[in-house]
Amino acid sequence: MKTTSSRLAKTQAVAxxxxxxxxxxxxxxxxxxxxxxxxxxxxWMVLGGAIVALVGVLTLVIVALQxxxxxxxxxxxxxxxxxxxxxxxxxxxxxxxxxxxxxSDAARxxxxxxxxxxxxxxxxxxxxxxxxxxxxxxxxxxxESRFGFTDEAAVLRREIEExxxxxxxxxxxxxxxxxxxxxxxxxxxxxxxxxxxxxxxxPDEPRVGKLREALVQRKAKRKQELLGVWxxxxxxxxxxxxxxxxxxxxxxxxxxxxxELEETARSVFKAKLLQLGTQFQFAVNxxxxxxxxxxxxxxxxxxxxxxxxKEVAEAMDGLxxxxxxxxxxxxxxxxxxxx
Numbered sequence: 001m002k003t004t005s006s007r008l009a010k011t012q013a014v015a016x017x018x019x020x021x022x023x024x025x026x027x028x029x030x031x032x033x034x035x036x037x038x039x040x041x042x043x044w045m046v047l048g049g050a051i052v053a054l055v056g057v058l059t060l061v062i063v064a065l066q067x068x069x070x071x072x073x074x075x076x077x078x079x080x081x082x083x084x085x086x087x088x089x090x091x092x093x094x095x096x097x098x099x100x101x102x103x104s105d106a107a108r109x110x111x112x113x114x115x116x117x118x119x120x121x122x123x124x125x126x127x128x129x130x131x132x133x134x135x136x137x138x139x140x141x142x143x144e145s146r147f148g149f150t151d152e153a154a155v156l157r158r159e160i161e162e163x164x165x166x167x168x169x170x171x172x173x174x175x176x177x178x179x180x181x182x183x184x185x186x187x188x189x190x191x192x193x194x195x196x197x198x199x200x201x202x203p204d205e206p207r208v209g210k211l212r213e214a215l216v217q218r219k220a221k222r223k224q225e226l227l228g229v230w231x232x233x234x235x236x237x238x239x240x241x242x243x244x245x246x247x248x249x250x251x252x253x254x255x256x257x258x259x260e261l262e263e264t265a266r267s268v269f270k271a272k273l274l275q276l277g278t279q280f281q282f283a284v285n286x287x288x289x290x291x292x293x294x295x296x297x298x299x300x301x302x303x304x305x306x307x308x309x310k311e312v313a314e315a316m317d318g319l320x321x322x323x324x325x326x327x328x329x330x331x332x333x334x335x336x337x338x339x
Contacts, residue, residue, distance in 0.1 A: 289323040
């Protein structure tokens with residue numbers, strides 16, 4: 001850059017000197033013409049000198065412009081070269097930054113991967129605790145496909161299966177104990193509902209089917225027991241026990257079976273009504289008005305459609321008056337037998 005500036009300075013000096021000489025050469029004929037020449041000779045000498053002097057001036061101007069343009073060009077060239085060098089330095093710097101950034105991204109990616117894996121493991125553990133077995137298997141499959149943890153996935157699958165088996169066994173044992181308790185209470189409706197609930201919770205558990213079979217067998221066994229007690233009570237003319245058994249037995253009977261027992265049941269209820277009627281008559285004859293009132297209420301409550309019930313109802317006001325009670329509340333089960 002210094003060499004170029006020196007060369008331009010020398011060029012401009014030479015040009016200035018040349019221009020000055022040309023101007024001097026042009027001034028000589030002008031001065032000579034003005035001083036010595038006359039007429040047309042003076043005109044031509046002045047004109048020629050002026051032209052030469054003008055050429056000298058133009059030479060100075062042109063050279064000055066050329067030097068200025070060249071100087072600007074070299075200065076622009078220098079600036080462009082400096083910018084190019086700066087660009088190269090910045091490119092190298094950016095390359096190093098990009099390389100470091102790539103390494104940082106890789107490290108960050110590895111860090112994020114570890115965090116994601118740990119979160120996935122924690123989620124799988126939570127799913128196992130909440131007994132969401134299918135969701136747990138899907139998460140383990142995702143771990144294997146996304147991260148390639150085949151061995152760990154196999155271990156987790158075994159853990160899920162073992163946890164599922166343990167939970168199913170515990171649920172079945174708890175439900176079985178409750179169902180067995182309902183069997184003992186002869187609460188077949190609730191037992192059936194519990195079995196269905198257990199089936200929905202453990203659809204693949206074969207022992208649920210055995211519980212259904214046990215329900216049918218135990219219910220049938222209880223039915224046969226009641227039928228035996230019913231026949232025995234009827235054979236012994238134990239009206240109260242026969243009625244008590246018939247009330248429970250009614251839930252087990254089909255329509256056909258109920259029709260078969262209908263005549264016997266009617267006889268039992270008639271016997272019960274006659275029994276109550278006899279007790280009512282004795283209480284009235286013995287002036288036990290309170291007892292008579294209570295028996296009368298029982299007759300009207302249990303056998304409202306019988307002729308005896310209507311006769312007793314007509315005497316109730318008098319019995320209440322004699323018993324000194326406006327009302328006697330007694331709860332009985334109604335029957336439809338008529339005499």
